[in-house]
Amino acid sequence: MNKKFLTLGLVSLVTASCFSQIKPLKPNPDAIRFSKAINSENAYKHLSVLASDEYEGRETGTKGAWMAADYIRDYFQSLGLKAPVNGSYFQKIDLINYTVNESVLTINGQPKQVNKDFLIPITSVGPNGFIFNTDEIVFAGYGINREDYNDFEGLNLEGKVVMIFSASPLTAGTEKPTPRSLAMARQKKISYLAQNKAKAVILIDTDFDKLADYSKTTAITGRLMLKNKETEIALQKQNPFNVITISEATANDIFKAAGTSVQDIAKKILESKKPASQTINISLSASSRKKENEVRGENVLGFLEGSDPKLKKEILIITGHYDHIGITPDAVGTDKINNGADDDGSGTTGVLLMAKAFVNAKKAGKGPKRSILFMTVVGEEKGLFGSEWYSEHPVFPVENTIADLNTDMIGRTGEEYLGKPDSANYIYSVGSNMLSSELGKLSEQVNATYTKMKLDYKYDDPKDPERIYYRSDHYNFAKLGIPIIFYYDGMLQQDYHRPGDEVSKINFPLLSKRAKLTYFTAWELANRPKRPAVDMDGKGNLKK
Missing domain, CATH: 3.50.30.30 (Glucose Oxidase; domain 1)
Structure with a gap:
């Protein structure tokens, strides 16, 4: 996650209390069936590569980031996802x-x-x-x-x-x-x-x-x-x-x-x-x-076309940033590589797991009605560059983009939950009601139906000094009026942007459960009759 705070207006959000009476959805057996691809074993396979020392901390514009981009591209290709950028999986970013x-x-x-x-x-x-x-x-x-x-x-x-x-x-x-x-x-x-x-x-x-x-x-x-x-x-x-x-x-x-x-x-x-x-x-x-x-840099895009002739032109985007901060030569101790296992190797891994689950569903004839764009972006740590570039040069029309689900740091327990009973069953949900009250309600319904996690809305607080809402790639979609949800574990101190952010410290069952929450939310969004209405003003208030 980006360390800089963006100077923007404060927000006033609908809190979780508004949805205390949420009724669960009817569980979808197909959604449950194909969610099995999102598991600890598969998560470890991806993250142990992406956050290895060989990838040198994946700093944008360096060999490590290029290796990560190639890995993600090859995986998307192996799944059979379409290459949507003029036949390429890479959307080149003009970096200098x-x-x-x-x-x-x-x-x-x-x-x-x-x-x-x-x-x-x-x-x-x-x-x-x-x-x-x-x-x-x-x-x-x-x-x-x-x-x-x-x-x-x-x-x-x-x-x-x-x-x-x-x-x-x-x-x-x-x-x-x-x-x-x-x-x-x-x-x-x-x-x-x-x-x-x-x-x-x-x-x-x-x-x-x-x-x-x-x-x-x-x-x-x-x-x-x-x-x-x-x-x-x-x-x-x-x-x-x-x-x-x-x-x-x-x-x-x-x-x-x-x-x-x-x-x-x-x-x-x-x-x-x-x-x-x-x-x-x-x-x-x-x-x-x-x-x-x-300087070489690229977003990596894999496209899954929807199955419904009328709805497939509408796009759901699932994002995570694959870059991190690279090597710190003067770091204390012998370990100089900032592996970025949680930030954001975990979110990137989640995107890959979800791509596998949805591809499996499509192969079985149960593919999503709307199209899904799986996009891992670069340059987030430098200033949300990859998502900003996509927002200015969208591959698919902005007006056809129904939502962005962004996973940035979903693999560990944040400081406020260490030692607490729900330390392995929570996620910070950020921005779900900023533009669409329907999306906020759906998020609560999906969680009540499938994952039953604690959805913590702390960072929706206008007084949040960390200004988390503005610090990851979802924000560049929100600026366009596209509803978003940002999933985040709250790790801001322990190993944040340090060499200690290692694969060995990742809670893989928790990562998988959080990715499943995103997946089930995506499943509902991709298959509902209507896209989530934009009825909020971008500051969490109902439009007049």
Whole structure:
């Protein structure tokens, strides 16, 4: 599930109490018969592959995600599902990122070596790159600006190239800084210089030589983005501040012009507890450009055509995201791979199990009347990219799409249920009444008939600080006015986005039961005479 919170309006939802008198449906023996394909053994077969170390955490745009996409495609093909994207199971997503591909730094006419002597981060390079020259550098110590100590006192920063130490020395009683706190402090200094109209900042990183290659690569590589008009507009609006990080040796080449060195000036500041800010006369030039790169990513779609000539044009979509967050090289311990067994290997597995069940039904002449699109999407962890792309480039008409059932994390017990009697018999149901009161009622009826789980509506609460409703792929369907249900186990702390999200911690009977709830709901939706009416306003209120 996506970690970011989307800034959107709050919702007011119908709660479970409205359906306390729900009467069960008449059990459908065919639905029960074909649900047997959704079992722990089959679930383990899929998830043990998708969440294996070999798949390297399935990060979008990497080998692991491509392997997962190929696995899902091959499975859909083996079932006999149709390839609905012009004969392909893949819906290509236009993903891009940017990398710094031209960086130049010269000091007194002598070129420096990128990644060895300096680097220019992607965040400081605008759409047209940058270039500047200077004959003087303003050295401002540690870039500290306090009442009792101010490295900038008396300095005119406007239009100047300013050099500071990247990190401040520790003082007595100060807790050991974290990478996050160091980054925040560094950004605060950069922001101050930008606000005071400096031309650029040079950061002296005394640990530059110790930086791992992946850290340097990350610094010069931008985040993944969808290539669309919104991205293009946002990129053109960028006007980043020029930042260059240099090694201690490179800093010493600059300090030579002032007759000092990194160690000497750092010692002077610490011993005197006074700024040693000064102007250094030296010739320096820098330039950088960035390059747009296409990144492979695809949604994987398998289509099961409905059996009713009139209803088969209507589509039910069943989704789960197969991507995760990949490898964390600096994770504590020896395990660096974020396997994503629960997030969202479990939901993806559920989609595969349901596809098998419905295909078996069709082969036996009991196929759904409406068509079903089984879709595992990519890029959810990067910003719901795959589902956003489908919503903007639907393979089937939006007006013919009756609902989306989304499974994102259905394999474990969330923190609030640990140790409770119903820890293995609950699911958070999110958004079922947001657009259709009929769908909310049907969800309750299906559960009362087949699975008898506790449906927890906590995350339908408008005061939910986690804003779960906005954080998975169903939301991009809801934005189109398509009724949705999001099934979620509530795991937000234990192993969430960490290497500990392993297959060994999955409760496979619980995963299967939750997938069956989704399946039985899908069965009803695909076979009822009428699609669920959209009678809610998208905020959980009945339309007037």
